[in-house]
Amino acid sequence: MTASAALGDGEAAGLRRRVAAFLHRHARVRLSLLLSAPLAWLGLAYLGSLAALFVTAFWSTDTFTGDLVKVFTWANFQDLVTGEVYRTVALRSLWVAAAVTVIDLVIAFPMAFAMAKLASPRSQRWLVILVLTPLWASYLVKAYAWRVLLSSGGILGWGYGLTATIATLSYLWLPYMILPIYAGLERLPNALLDASGDLGARGWRTFRTVVWPLTFPAVVAGSIFTFSLSLGDYITVKIVGGKSQLIGNVVYDNIGAANNLPFAAAVATVPVLIMLVYLAAVRRTGALDNL
Amino acid sequence: MNLSRPARLLLRTALVLGLGVIYVPLAVVILNSFNSDRTFGWPPPGLTFQWWHSAWNSSGVRDALWTSVQAGLGATAIALVLGTMAAFAVQRYRFFGKNSVSLLIVLPIALPGIVTGIALSNTFHTVLGIPLGMLTVIVGHATFCVVTVYNNVLARLRRMGLGLEEASADLGADTFTTFRLVTFPMMRSALLAGGLLAFALSFDEIIVTTFTSGAGVRTLPIWIFENLFRPNQAPVVNVVAAALIVVSIVPIYLAQRLSGETTTH
Numbered sequence: 001m002t003a004s005a006a007l008g009d010g011e012a013a014g015l016r017r018r019v020a021a022f023l024h025r026h027a028r029v030r031l032s033l034l035l036s037a038p039l040a041w042l043g044l045a046y047l048g049s050l051a052a053l054f055v056t057a058f059w060s061t062d063t064f065t066g067d068l069v070k071v072f073t074w075a076n077f078q079d080l081v082t083g084e085v086y087r088t089v090a091l092r093s094l095w096v097a098a099a100v101t102v103i104d105l106v107i108a109f110p111m112a113f114a115m116a117k118l119a120s121p122r123s124q125r126w127l128v129i130l131v132l133t134p135l136w137a138s139y140l141v142k143a144y145a146w147r148v149l150l151s152s153g154g155i156l157g158w159g160y161g162l163t164a165t166i167a168t169l170s171y172l173w174l175p176y177m178i179l180p181i182y183a184g185l186e187r188l189p190n191a192l193l194d195a196s197g198d199l200g201a202r203g204w205r206t207f208r209t210v211v212w213p214l215t216f217p218a219v220v221a222g223s224i225f226t227f228s229l230s231l232g233d234y235i236t237v238k239i240v241g242g243k244s245q246l247i248g249n250v251v252y253d254n255i256g257a258a259n260n261l262p263f264a265a266a267v268a269t270v271p272v273l274i275m276l277v278y279l280a281a282v283r284r285t286g287a288l289d290n291l
Numbered sequence: 292m293n294l295s296r297p298a299r300l301l302l303r304t305a306l307v308l309g310l311g312v313i314y315v316p317l318a319v320v321i322l323n324s325f326n327s328d329r330t331f332g333w334p335p336p337g338l339t340f341q342w343w344h345s346a347w348n349s350s351g352v353r354d355a356l357w358t359s360v361q362a363g364l365g366a367t368a369i370a371l372v373l374g375t376m377a378a379f380a381v382q383r384y385r386f387f388g389k390n391s392v393s394l395l396i397v398l399p400i401a402l403p404g405i406v407t408g409i410a411l412s413n414t415f416h417t418v419l420g421i422p423l424g425m426l427t428v429i430v431g432h433a434t435f436c437v438v439t440v441y442n443n444v445l446a447r448l449r450r451m452g453l454g455l456e457e458a459s460a461d462l463g464a465d466t467f468t469t470f471r472l473v474t475f476p477m478m479r480s481a482l483l484a485g486g487l488l489a490f491a492l493s494f495d496e497i498i499v500t501t502f503t504s505g506a507g508v509r510t511l512p513i514w515i516f517e518n519l520f521r522p523n524q525a526p527v528v529n530v531v532a533a534a535l536i537v538v539s540i541v542p543i544y545l546a547q548r549l550s551g552e553t554t555t556h
Contacts, residue, residue: 020465031384035392038377038437042395046434049414050406056413068417107312110305118302127306129547134313136491137539140512141532144519145316148323148331148529155319155333174313203298224401232403235497239519248405255409255502264409271403279401 050272057265066259076266086250090270093247096166097230101177103170104226105219108177113211115178116185117193128182135175142172143239150240160242168240169230176225184218185211220282227278231271247271317536324533329526346530355514361425362500362510363493366432370489371482373433374440382448399435404498407435412502423505431503432496436489443485447478480549487542487549495539511535 023030057076060069080086115127134142146168149156158164188211196206234248247270254264294302327337346352374396381392399407411431415421455477459469497512504513515531518524 016467017465020467023466024460027384031380031386034376034380034384035386036376038373038380038392038396041373042398042434042437045414046399046407046411047395049410049418050402052418053406053410053413056417107305107309110302111309114302114306118299118306125547127310129544130310131313132547133540133543134317136488136495136543137317138495138512138515138532138535140495140497140515140519141320141535142316144515144528144532145320147519149316149319151331153330153332171312171316174309178309203294228401228403232405232498234405235516248403251405251409261409261413265413268403268406268409272406275402 104177112181177222180221184215342526365429369433370436378444408502432493439488440485447481
């Protein structure tokens with residue numbers, strides 16, 4: 001090694017030490033550095049994109065050229081509110097999302113309870129893996145699996161439509177409901193259940209007065225997933241929904257076939273508003289910490 | 292716990308039935324990939340490896356697979372960096388708007404995918420003027436993958452405490468040395484688990500991909516969706532679906548082993 005290189009190394013080490021010492025003393029600087037990239041990405045770029053999309057909802061497109069006309073107008077929202085079709089589609093989407101959430105809750109709660117409170121610790125781990133694994137199997141593959149099951153020659157053979165959509169969506173999001181509830185039940189000390197029993201409460205009463213109130217935040221956390229994921233879906237509907245349409249399809253069709261981004265953006269604000277209202281409403285329950 | 296015997300039995304039955312409902316459709320897809328009947332007649336009239344063979348030789352499938360791997364690796368790398376930084380900030384410091392950071396990180400998966408998709412595509416297209424392609428897909432995927440890394444690292448940092456890092460500093464190690472020799476080794480498995488989940492999330496995603504990929508980039512889910520409604524492609528699509536089911540077991544098994552090691556005590 002030459003003398004100058006050794007000197008360079010020494011300088012680099014000295015600089016490094018000074019930076020380390022500076023960072024060690026200045027917690028605020030460390031914090032700003034840590035936050036800089038995530039906030040630039042999600043806070044600036046992502047939220048900025050959402051904001052830009054929202055602004056676009058107040059623009060329009062030129063009927064002849066298809067170009068964006070960047071002049072403020074309420075027209076898109078007026079069409080949205082006055083259009084009979086859109087109200088029907090929005091209500092139908094809400095109904096589907098609610099139905100999926102309730103179905104998943106009814107199926108998931110007993111499963112999560114059996115996993116958390118009846119299974120041995122060893123089998124608990126395997127059960128969690130069993131529930132988690134299909135979550136990571138492709139969404140599309142699972143919707144496809146139901147297409148095969150529901151097809152007129154298939155095992156279930158119900159045919160396609162809104163019922164098929166609800167069944168498939170419930171299937172798709174079921175693990176999202178099981179896992180938060182399972183985690184919530186696992187945190188629930190067994191001593192509380194024993195105490196409730198010792199004080200004379202039977203199974204149902206213990207559930208109603210002890211288990212349900214304490215796991216409610218977890219249930220809400222699960223419902224955020226099932227509700228939001230159902231609300232924005234347009235692919236499952238295309239695969240098993242037959243001719244049915246949900247909000248997502250209206251957005252999709254306005255971007256693709258109709259080439260009307262402003263109107264698509266206006267329609268897209270509907271599920272976002274619904275989700276924001278939902279999130280704000282459940283914030284008090286502490287559900288967001290259960291995500 | 293004083294649950295009656297029938298109640299226990301009922302709950303256990305619900306669990307078994309529920310798991311059955313979860314797995315039967317997947318099993319049917321795997322079985323159908325060997326079904327010698329083109330239209331998946333049930334029960335299968337015979338078994339064959341023919342569809343696996345033609346899927347393996349399909350250039351469309353291979354290209355799509357490679358595209359998906361690239362997108363997944365890119366998104367995972369970005370998610371690892373951003374998720375770790377955010378987790379450290381939230382777990383180790385107090386600051387104004389701390390709760391909003393968690394909300395911000397969950398937002399891309401809490402909002403409907405189509406909203407994230409068109410918002411990003413609109414930004415790329417009309418605001419920034421970037422042509423849609425692999426880069427935009429990676430950016431889109433990274434946005435919703437951050438949360439898996441963030442959650443895993445946050446949970447690990449909570450359990451780790453500060454003791455060992457303070458000891459390292461007391462022994463004269465500076466910030467960087469402590470990170471390299473103490474902090475990083477302790478969170479390595481959490482990073483791996485978070486990274487695997489991020490990759491799986493990206494590998495499977497279709498909605499954001501649809502809007503950010505443009506015409507040239509075709510990931511595996513996009514390929515499946517394009518061929519889903521073509522009857523003569525049905526057996527090959529089914530094989531790809533079956534392969535994806537089998538492949539998805541690997542990352543989740545690994546992630547569970549990695550993050551579960553400390554919770555089993």
